[in-house]
Amino acid sequence: MTDKIKKFFQKKKADAKFKLAGPGHKLSDASSSTSSVSSKKDAVKPRRSGLSEESKVAADAALARLQQKRENPTFNTSLAAIQAQVRKELENESNASKSEPHVDERPRSPEEVDLPRNFAAAGVFFRCPIISNDILPRDEWKKNIKTFLYEQLAEERGLTACLIIQSCNNNRDKVEKCVETLCKYLENIVTQPDEEKFQKIRMSNRAFTERVQPIEGAMELLFAAGFTQQKITNADGVEEDYLVFNRDLVPNTDNLVTLIDALRTAEPIQLELDRNLQVLLPSQAATKVQLPPTFYALTPEELKREHQLRTEALEKSQMLRTKAMREKDEIREMRKYKFAIIRVRFPDGILLQGTFSVYERYHEIHDFVAENLEHSDLPFILNTPTGHKLLLEEDANKTLIDLRLVPATVLTFAWHSSVIEEINNSPNKDVYLKPEVMLLVQEL
CATH class of the missing domain: 1.20.58.2190 (Methane Monooxygenase Hydroxylase; Chain G, domain 1)
Incomplete structure (x- = not known):
């Protein structure tokens, strides 16, 4: 790209950052806390450009409570309530002998589509920092x-x-x-x-x-x-x-x-996929199972045709087929999706959810988890439902399709063996996600 275009974009990026800094204020004014959590809305097309003043006050108060909890271990009302709710749900799950919930991969007909509140995500959203923070x-x-x-x-x-x-x-x-x-x-x-x-x-x-x-x-x-x-x-x-x-x-x-x-x-102005971060209790993960239409690479007509082809494929499945033939069909099935839901289940039962392109690499998932961890500098491992350990050294550049993580997967979080002793000696050993991330549980 020419120097003039580079300078053009550099100026626009600088303007965008300046706008994101918010309104100016005098040094003598009492400044409010700049820490805030982006509000979540149930609308299918949210415009999350910022929090209202009331929401900021509520978020700051919640953060203050969690900060106090950090400084005073006996003050853990908010976190304890969440942990108690998770334990109760896990016990109910165990008593009912239910299997771990997963996202439904089957595209449904219009008559079967659940209400948006039961979707695993409200849709697929993007950022464009050059233009705005929406x-x-x-x-x-x-x-x-x-x-x-x-x-x-x-x-x-x-x-x-x-x-x-x-x-x-x-x-x-x-x-x-x-x-x-x-x-x-x-x-x-x-x-x-x-x-x-x-x-x-x-x-x-x-x-x-x-x-x-x-x-x-x-x-x-x-x-x-x-x-x-x-x-x-x-x-x-x-x-x-x-x-x-x-x-x-x-x-x-x-x-x-x-x-x-x-x-x-010149190149097209690129959009950045928003992770649409969600923190779910086990019960919420069990109900939010349906993928929205925007996750599919096919139109409704194409999906209908695919359904017919799948019916015919059932007959073929009765025939003896090689491993290569089965893998080819599996990859072709996954290419019907443009995006995937990745959920990471922590030992305390909480699930962290993000949206990814099916062609993103594993290191993007690893970075997403790391940036939301309380101990973000410590090594960890993510395990697939089949028990395969995902390692940065081996899997960093493999796509979600390569790793068979499409269209939705629940990965299990575990600390790396080299830091287990350090974690066990930590006063916050049962805390996995950052306090500001845990606040999102209460907004769902």
């Missing part, structure tokens, strides 16, 4: 990105047009053809500045109407490059629309070279 579904972010970019046109028309071309069009093949055509237009002017035929583009030309005009942002790029739209009478005496290059608007061809470089190197 956490939104992908479709909403597409709208916001488009609005954001068009607002930047007045500031930096050419580079912004490159980003619009990359970020506001879905068909990547058409975008690539458009970029190549635009680059050819500009390169012709740079290499042969006196050739008049390269300074006019007939808008009814097939290459222009098929490759350039339909792509959002392409016209803005040409206007930024010095083209203006005019009507010109052709040899047959008919007026036609042309884009005509005006050298007075771009006296220096270096500007065109910069645009060519930007066109070839």
